[in-house]
Every structure is written in structure tokens, then in C-alpha cells.
Amino acid sequence: MSDDLHGGEHPVQLWTRDGFQGAASVVTRSTYGPDYLSVEGPHAPRRAVLDRLTPADQHDAEAFPTTVATSRLGVKLVVSGRRKPMPYVLRNVEADEMHFIQSGTVKFETEVGSLTAVEGDFVCIPRAIAYRYAPTGDSMCSIIVESPSALKLAPPSPIGLLNVARDVKYAEIDPAIPVGGPTRLVLKGFDTENTVFSMPHDPLSLGVRLSTSVPVWKLNLANIQLHTYLPNGGPPSQFLSSSTGDILMFNLSARLGERPPVHINADFDEVICYVRGPGVWGGCSEPGTLTWVPKGVIHHGPSENVPEGYQAWLMETRATLRWTPEAIAASELMETGEYRPHPSVNKR
Numbered sequence: 531m532s533d534d535l536h537g538g539e540h541p542v543q544l545w546t547r548d549g550f551q552g553a554a555s556v557v558t559r560s561t562y563g564p565d566y567l568s569v570e571g572p573h574a575p576r577r578a579v580l581d582r583l584t585p586a587d588q589h590d591a592e593a594f595p596t597t598v599a600t601s602r603l604g605v606k607l608v609v610s611g612r613r614k615p616m617p618y619v620l621r622n623v624e625a626d627e628m629h630f631i632q633s634g635t636v637k638f639e640t641e642v643g644s645l646t647a648v649e650g651d652f653v654c655i656p657r658a659i660a661y662r663y664a665p666t667g668d669s670m671c672s673i674i675v676e677s678p679s680a681l682k683l684a685p686p687s688p689i690g691l692l693n694v695a696r697d698v699k700y701a702e703i704d705p706a707i708p709v710g711g712p713t714r715l716v717l718k719g720f721d722t723e724n725t726v727f728s729m730p731h732d733p734l735s736l737g738v739r740l741s742t743s744v745p746v747w748k749l750n751l752a753n754i755q756l757h758t759y760l761p762n763g764g765p766p767s768q769f770l771s772s773s774t775g776d777i778l779m780f781n782l783s784a785r786l787g788e789r790p791p792v793h794i795n796a797d798f799d800e801v802i803c804y805v806r807g808p809g810v811w812g813g814c815s816e817p818g819t820l821t822w823v824p825k826g827v828i829h830h831g832p833s834e835n836v837p838e839g840y841q842a843w844l845m846e847t848r849a850t851l852r853w854t855p856e857a858i859a860a861s862e863l864m865e866t867g868e869y870r871p872h873p874s875v876n877k878r
């Protein structure tokens with residue numbers, strides 16, 4: 531690896547608790563911490579290009595999206611690639627869902643209203659709200675974060691990072707959804723077997739809204755402001771968290787400041803989605819590249835100071851993720867300097 535990757539002669543190495551918030555230890559060492567020769571076992575950094583992963587719902591409208599990663603806490607990562615509408619209505623009784631639209635335009639119909647999401651939108655569907663979705667064109671791709679604890683917008687101050695009044699769009703009741711006929715309502719729980727109610731009418735056919743609050747909303751990544759510390763840089767600021775703090779989400783698009791130090795995140799797995807350029811973020815240049823560094827694995831990470839700009843988001847989770855066999859088959863080991871495929875990976 532180059533001297534640049536090694537961060538100089540005596541690179542600094544951090545160990546931190548509670549993400550960027552807790553106790554920290556700082557040391558220097560003469561070697562580059564992220565270097566590893568090979569690794570075996572499940573707690574190893576991986577990367578996946580979503581275009582190379584074919585979700586189960588892409589060719590089978592009845593299928594659920596494909597689970598990429600699971601955890602003991604119930605936090606999951608799921609990828610969807612529908613070409614046809616869901617032929618049933620789904621209610622996740624275990625988790626809030628945050629759908630990130632990587633590509634395509636997606637019409638969501640829910641039992642609190644409908645919205646149309648475009649590329650770069652996060653769509654929040656809290657636990658136990660029934661929904662279905664469909665691409666408005668030929669295809670779509672989304673990444674779904676499932677969180678057993680409630681997800682909520684949590685910027686560091688009420689204004690600044692988010693302009694909620696301007697940029698958070700809520701579902702609205704669509705009077706065009708007919709009462710319909712018999713409809714399957716699938717309850718998604720932890721079981722491998724689904725629970726399916728047969729309903730006499732479409733549960734997403736609504737009348738009027740009486741409450742002021744609407745639990746289903748969308749927010750575009752491009753509208754989440756970036757926070758940095760100049761001239762040296764510093765950690766990003768979360769725009770969203772779960773009520774237990776098990777999940778934090780950040781806009782990690784290009785920003786000014788120096789490259790983060792080599793570090794070990796003691797308490798959080800880090801999942802970063804490189805959404806698209808124009809600029810390249812280290813070893814990530816293909817739109818929809820998902821990277822994962824498990825907690826306790828030393829990493830550096832590419833410089834975020836990319837003048838051409840790029841879009842990316844970060845999910846930190848206290849859950850310890852495990853990639854599914856399907857996701858392992860469609861992904862590769864990752865080196866944790868620039869987040870390229872690890873040199874031990876045979877070139878495609």
C-alpha cells in the first residue's frame with residue numbers, strides 16, 4: 531500500500547466508546563493498523579455492489595426483499611428490487627422500517643396515506659403500519675433498515691442540519707384507492723412462517739385524516755445539511771436515531787476537512803452506502819456500494835474531502851450484524867483503508 535494510505539510515518543490510532551461521543555484513547559504506531567493479510571470468520575469487513583445482488587422480489591412479485599444482514603437485536607438490512615407492485619399488503623410487527631431509494635421512483639401506499647419517493651429519499655414506515663409499494667417505472671432498488679426501536683429525526687439542534695418544514699414530506703390520503711375486494715394482509719414477524727390475514731377489502735383504502743401527526747414521511751439525502759469542523763475535520767452529526775440509541779444515521783456525503791484517523795469503534799458497526807458520484811469516494815465508485823465495518827475492527831476510511839462531490843450515508847448500529855449467505859455470495863471482503871475489495875479477493 532502507498533505511503534499516503536499509511537497516513538504518514540507515525541499515524542495516529544484512536545479507540546472510541548459510544549461512537550464519536552464517549553471515552554477515547556489515542557496512540558501512534560509505526561505500522562498501518564488497517565493492514566491485514568487474510569481473515570476467516572463472520573466478523574470481517576465486507577462490501578457489496580447492489581447491482582450484483584438480485585433481490586428475491588425482483589423476479590417474484592410474491593417474494594419478500596432479500597435480507598443482507600441480521601442481528602441478535604433484530605436490526606436488519608434488506609434490499610428490494612421490485613419490478614411489479616406488491617400483490618399483498620405488509621405490516622411489520624417487529625420493526626420500524628427506513629427505506630432508502632437508491633434508484634427508481636417508488637409509490638408507497640400505507641394505511642396513513644400515500645407518497646411517491648424518488649432517488650435519494652429516505653421513507654420512514656413505523657412498526658405496524660400496513661403498506662405496499664411499487665415502482666412507477668420498470669424497476670427500482672431500495673435498501674431497508676429494520677429497527678425494533680422507534681426511529682425518529684434527531685438532529686443536534688432543531689434548525690440547521692434539517693429544514694423540517696421545507697424538506698420533510700408527509701404521506702397524504704389518496705382518495706383514488708378503491709375499497710377493493712379481498713386482500714391479503716401479511717404480518718411480518720420473527721417467525722420464518724408468515725401470518726396472513728384474508729381481508730374483505732383493501733386496508734389501504736382511506737377516508738379522511740383526523741389527526742395532525744402523520745407517522746409516514748420522506749426526506750431526501752440531498753436536503754440533509756453537512757456538518758464539519760474546519761480546518762481539521764471531525765465526526766459527522768446524526769440526523770436520525772432510534773429511541774434506544776441502537777441506530778444512528780448520518781449524511782456522509784463529500785465535505786471539507788481532513789481524513790478521519792485510523793480508529794476502532796468499540797460499540798457500533800458501521801454501514802456506509804456510497805449512493806453515487808460524480809466524485810469517487812476512495813475505493814467506492816459504483817453507485818449503490820454498501821460497505822460494512824463491524825465493531826472492533828480497525829479501519830481508516832477514505833477521505834470525504836472530494837471536490838467533485840459524492841453522496842453517501844452512514845448507519846451506525848450497536849447491533850452486531852451478520853451477513854446472510856445470499857449477501858456473502860454477492861459481496862466480497864473489504865480492506866479498511868480505502869474500502870476497496872481486499873487484495874486477497876480474486877479479481878473478477
Ligand SMILES: [Fe+2]
Nearest residue numbers: 793795800829
Ligand atoms: Fe469509523
